[in-house]
Amino acid sequence: MGYMYVDGMKIAIEGEKNILEVIRKAEIEMPTFCYYSELSTYGACRMCVVENEWGGVDAACSTVPRDGMKIKTNTPALQKHRKMILELLLSTHCRDCTTCSKNGSCRLQELALRFGVKQIRFKNNRPVKELDTSSKSIVRDPNKCILCGDCVRVCQEKQGLGIIDFAHRGSNLQVMPAFDMKLCDTDCVNCGQCAAVCPTGAITVKDETEKMWDYLNDPNKRVVVQIAPAVRVALGDEFGVEHGKNVLGKAVKALKMMGADSVFDTVLSADLTVMEESKEFLERVKNGGTFPMYTSCCPAWIKYAENKHPELINNNISSCRSPMQMFGSVIKEWHKQSGDERELVSVAIMPCTAKKYEAARPEFTENGKRIIELSLTTQELATMIREAGIQFADLESEYLDAPFDIGGSGAGVIFGVTGGVAEAVIRQCSDDKSSGAIKEIKFIGVRGKDEIKEAVIQVGDREFKICVVHGLANAEKIIQATQNGEMYYDLIEIMACPEGCIGGAGQPFAISPERDKRAKGLYHTDERVQIKFSDKNPSMQYIYDEIIKNKSHEMLHVHYEK
Known part of the structure; x- marks a missing residue:
């Protein structure tokens, strides 16, 4: 273990990948726009620069900590540097803050207030760009973009799509879809993760x-x-x-x-989904149907499959709504x-x-x-x-x-976390409905925040292989592996958002530690409810007998138009 000195404090280096993480251990909140620990390091905004012992400056997010390193985080030169960056960003930024949907939660607004930026000396000569409201889910306002690249990286690295990227050079640099197309004309899957990581109002969720x-x-x-x-x-x-x-x-x-x-x-209705999806899965087993069977709960995944893998639609993907x-x-x-x-x-x-x-x-x-x-x-x-x-x-x-x-039931509650749909189906298909069986299912491999998880279960005399994936870039890896014959699975659960629905773009923004608490909250709720299996929910019989009657396929399943 090595040590470095942050503003004179001796701080242990314990495997941190950059000095920014070491600084945060010292309870110093460094300003950043472009840094997310779950994405690659970009180092563009330069707000996190620190002063080294020779008077030079280093970007804290992209500098590896070294034993004996000495840095300062808040010198007069650094204060001036950060204020200048903020003033330059604001000089080309739409400043209709009071009517912006990110008012009160905008990172640019927050840092301008923190560093006391009271006036802008530079005139904004850029033409006002048109808003893109074509998407059903998100709105893109180029006038509020600060070129931090967060949206570009999350779309490419987490979803494997690259719908938006940098275009042009120098002072003409912009973030946009290819050829400045409308979002509705691209292969955007509406996951909204670009809006989730955007620090300003440049990409926001459509307000209804x-x-x-x-x-x-x-x-x-x-x-x-x-x-x-x-x-x-x-x-x-x-x-x-x-x-x-x-x-x-x-x-x-x-x-x-x-x-x-x-x-x-x-x-x-998650219980209804478990009932119908389990039935469909077991029918495929009985009739030698198409495998793997993919879950169908995530609409971003369905859109991705339509765009990239139409051969899976109405075939491998469950017909359940x-x-x-x-x-x-x-x-x-x-x-x-x-x-x-x-x-x-x-x-x-x-x-x-x-x-x-x-x-x-x-x-x-x-x-x-x-x-x-x-x-x-x-x-x-x-x-x-x-x-x-x-x-x-x-x-x-x-x-x-x-x-x-x-x-x-508890099985329906855990739909909100990655692995929850797979676990609910496993519970339903399992021959053993005892409390001990549920405890065993917890540890077979479907729980946890790993991006790709595998599990094996025994139902009767047959062994089933299950895969759980979150993030569409990871989903593509699994699809390629199964289609190339490298891997075999019977059931694959796919969720587009990090750690499943708890990390959805419509949620209050959260990084991994907060998402972990959400997952624990759902599992805790599952533990507290008496009904653990979807078919044991007494409402199921009422819904099937009194409401659905003989229209189960019509009301609960879908045939997508390719």
Whole structure:
């Protein structure tokens, strides 16, 4: 173990890849725009530069720590340097901060305030560029881009897509899709991870809260809301609640206060998904069907497969709809049977930006009308709660509404974390339904945040190989390996976002430690509920017998148009 000196403090070097990480151990918060520990080091913004013992400057994010190294983090020269960078960035930046969707959470705004940048001496001579609102999920505003490259790297390194990149040179440098195409004309999968890492308002999630307010305030509309599993362990982050704490009851209360007529839990339809997907999987086994079978819950993954691997659509990929769409169909049929003459507005609160795209797909319409009228993100719900003046952290919990007030099983709850869908299917297919069997399943390899995980289970006299993947770049590796005959799997779970839905772009932004707490929150909820298996949920029989009846395939499955 070596040591280095940070502002005179002796700090141990314990395998950190750069001096920025060592500095943070010394409880010094270095300013950065372009550094994310989960992405490659870019070193473009130069905000994290430090002064070495010879008076030179080094970028903390790209300098390897060495034994005996001495640096300073806050000299007059460094202060002047950082203020100049901020002033230059702001000189070419749209400064309509009060109306920007990132107002209050913008990194540029935060650092300008921190370093006391009060005026801009340089005139902005750049022409105003057009906003790209073509995507169903995100909005791109080139006027707010600071060229940090975060979006470029996350799209290439994590999703393997490279939809946006740097174009031109020098003062004309921009970040854009190839040939400045609209996002809707590219192979963008709407995962929104570019918006999640963007430090300014250059790429943001499309805001549809005004539509929601209109629905809630219309007496002729019956607004029914479903809440996804991952939302309950992330929404509290926006209101100072302990990271990973389950706030489903508070969310139900807040939605009812804002005017929602009924609030349900998407965990219930996750149980439906487990029932249908397990049935489909076992039928493939029995009939010698196509393997591997891929899960179908993630709309960004479905879009990726359509773009890159159309041979998997309606073949290897499960025909099951996502839990959101399954519940949408169930709610629609339940509404018809209820006798309520108001117009149904089915709304989903999701951790995912791609759900906005999924909701608008023609496959999920009935008589020209969307099954899910509106898909809002966790952050959009938080915005509405603040707008309504609701003191979320102080709310008492409220129960879900009948007839789906029982909610879902523990198997449905863990859908929100990578490996959760696979584990739920394993539970359902397993011959052993004892508590001991569930404990064993925990340790077979589907849990954890590794980007690619493998597990083997025994069902009857047959052994099944399972793969769990998050990140589309990793998914491509597995697809290539299976198609080339290098690997064989029976079931492959794919989620586009880091660690699954808990890391969705619609969630409050979180890096790995915070996502870990969300995962623990979902597993803790699973441990606390009495029902561990989807088929043991008493609501399943009611839904199948009274609502779905003989329309299971029509309501719960989908055939995608290639």
